[in-house]
Every structure is written in C-alpha cells, then in structure tokens.
Amino acid sequence: MSLTSVSSRSRSSHIMLETIQRNGGQVTIDIDVLSETGRKSSLSQQTYFELRRRIILGRYPQGSRLAEQRLxxxxxxxxxxLREAVPQLEMDGFVQTFPRRGAVVTSWDEKRVNDLFDLRLCIEVGAARYAARQVAAGASMKPLTDALSHSQNVVHSGDLFEVAQASTWYHEAVVDLAGNRLMKTMMRSVTGQMLWLFYLTSRLDADDAFDDHVNLRDAIASGNERVAEAVAYTHIERDRIPSFSALEVPYTSAPAPDDSDGVEH
Structure with a gap:
C-alpha cells in the first residue's frame, strides 16, 4: 500500500480559498495556509493506522524490529x-523503543493479557451500569443498536479484522452510552490493544461473542443497573482463559477477584 498516493490526491483537490457561511455572515478561510500542516498530520495518521494494522495482522511479528528504511x-x-507515528504506536502499546535498536513490536504474555482484562473489567462493568441508568433516564439506545447491527453484518464475513473491529466498536459504544468522559478517555487508550487481542483470538466462537453482545444490549435496555453490570462482567471474564488458549500463552495465575516486512528478527 502506498500512502503517498492518498496525499497526492489531497494535493490535486487542494483549494486556495474557501468561503463558508457562519452566523449569517461570510468567513473566508485561506486553505493554503492550513493545508501543509493538515497534509503532514494526515499522512502521519495514515502511517500510524497502516503500521498498526500490519502489526495486528502479524505482518510485523511480535518481538520483531521495525527497520525504518524498509518501512x-x-x-x-x-x-x-514514520518518526511521528512510532511514538503514538508506543503510547498505544504496539511497539517499544530502545536506544540504538529502534522500535520493536511488543509481545503478548500472561501478565499483559490479564492486565487488559482487569482494566476492561474496571471500565466496562461500570460503564454498563451507567449506560443502563442513562437509558432508564431516557437516553437513546440507537448508537449501541447500530454497533450491534454492524457486528451482525460482519460476523460471518470471513474478514477476521472486520469482525475484531466491529467487536471493539460495540464495546466502545457501551462506554459512550454511559456518558462519562473520563471512562471514554480511558477506553480510547486501550481500544487498540483490544482490537489486537480480539483479532489474535479470532478462533474463539464469534457467534457466542455476538450472543453475549445481544444479552448485554438487552440488559442495558432494561434499565436495570445491576443486571447490566453482571452481564458485562460475565461476558468479559468468560473470554479470559480461552484467550490464553487461543494465544498459546500459559495461564498460571487466578483470574481477578469478583468484587464488582519492514521487519528484522
């Protein structure tokens, strides 16, 4: 995939000046002044997402070094x-940088899997409770229903990355519905790792996961906070040990207590 072709299309459609209506008047914006910064930011973001996608798909295996020139x-x-994308990849848990060695793709082990599941329990169980409270107070279920419909559309598509994305979006929708900005911020910090783990564990039964999502939707729709948090807890915890089997990572410790190509090897 060439990212420069996207940038070139942006340049060819570049407009020097643009006039828009605002509050009944006209505001003229010099797009040329803003375009260069926007292109650089856009290309860095495209680079970040493409590198992230390749890491998730295993194109750049865990433990491998990302050689800058080859990338x-x-x-x-x-x-x-590339140099702008790597710090974001490191912040999101996809690579770790070392002096003189550069960026190395991170690896999944028992502690990392447990850490992610434990954090998800902390965020998502409470989010399900608050989402049910919001619905009982009149909040719309549409964003969650739309996310569930999308999951249903892709669950048998054969595209495991699409399935993993849909599952991630569904969990994000639950947190969004909770209406807690700090929860949303915390959730955004781990959704990339969730997407990665969902993809790596795609051998797990997608139908079972979808059924769990339906049950969670129904629990939230009922407005019963305790039922919603219980269903969320069960759904997340149910996948913990099977995830170790799917990743072929040894599992030795107990679950969290229930207390509510450009690569060098």
Missing part, C-alpha cells in the same frame, strides 16, 4: 511520518 520503502513515505 519507508514499503509505505512509500519519507521517514518523517
């Missing part, structure tokens, strides 16, 4: 967007 050649970008 630049593969993606047909300069080293600047």
């Amino acid at each position: 630049a050649e593969e993606l047909e970008v300069s080293r600047v967007p």
Whole structure:
C-alpha cells in the first residue's frame, strides 16, 4: 500500500480559498495556509493506522524490529511520518523503543493479557451500569443498536479484522452510552490493544461473542443497573482463559477477584 498516493490526491483537490457561511455572515478561510500542516498530520495518521494494522495482522511479528528504511520503502513515505507515528504506536502499546535498536513490536504474555482484562473489567462493568441508568433516564439506545447491527453484518464475513473491529466498536459504544468522559478517555487508550487481542483470538466462537453482545444490549435496555453490570462482567471474564488458549500463552495465575516486512528478527 502506498500512502503517498492518498496525499497526492489531497494535493490535486487542494483549494486556495474557501468561503463558508457562519452566523449569517461570510468567513473566508485561506486553505493554503492550513493545508501543509493538515497534509503532514494526515499522512502521519495514515502511517500510524497502516503500521498498526500490519502489526495486528502479524505482518510485523511480535518481538520483531521495525527497520525504518524498509518501512519507508514499503509505505512509500519519507521517514518523517514514520518518526511521528512510532511514538503514538508506543503510547498505544504496539511497539517499544530502545536506544540504538529502534522500535520493536511488543509481545503478548500472561501478565499483559490479564492486565487488559482487569482494566476492561474496571471500565466496562461500570460503564454498563451507567449506560443502563442513562437509558432508564431516557437516553437513546440507537448508537449501541447500530454497533450491534454492524457486528451482525460482519460476523460471518470471513474478514477476521472486520469482525475484531466491529467487536471493539460495540464495546466502545457501551462506554459512550454511559456518558462519562473520563471512562471514554480511558477506553480510547486501550481500544487498540483490544482490537489486537480480539483479532489474535479470532478462533474463539464469534457467534457466542455476538450472543453475549445481544444479552448485554438487552440488559442495558432494561434499565436495570445491576443486571447490566453482571452481564458485562460475565461476558468479559468468560473470554479470559480461552484467550490464553487461543494465544498459546500459559495461564498460571487466578483470574481477578469478583468484587464488582519492514521487519528484522
């Protein structure tokens, strides 16, 4: 995939000046002044998402070193967007950087899997409770219903990345419905890792996961906070030990207590 082709299309459609209506008047914006910064930011983001996708799909295996020059050649970008994308990848848990070695793809082990599940319990169980409270107070279920419909559309598509994305979006929708900004911020910090783990464990029964999502939707729709949090807890915890089997990672410790190509090897 060439990222420069996307950037080139943006340049070809570039408009020097744009006039928009605002509050009954006209505001003229010099798009040319803003475009260069926007292009750089856009290319860095495209680079980030493409690198993240390749890591998730295993194109760049866990423990492998990301060689900057080869990545630049593969993606047909300069080293600047790569160097801007790597810190975000590190912040989101996809790579770790080392002096003189550069960026290395992180690996999944028992502690990392448990840490993610434990954090999800902390965020999502409470989010389900608050989402039920919001619905009981009149909040719309549409965003959650739309996310569930999308999951249903892709569950048998054969595209495991799409299935993993749909599952991630559904869990994000639950947190969004809770209406707690701090929860949303915390959730955004781990959705990339959730997407990665969902993809890696795609051998688990997608139908069972979808049924769990339906049950959680129904529990939230009922407005019963305790039922919603119990269903959320059961859904998340049910996948913990099977995830270790799917990843072929040894599982030795007890679950959390219930207390409510450009690569070098």
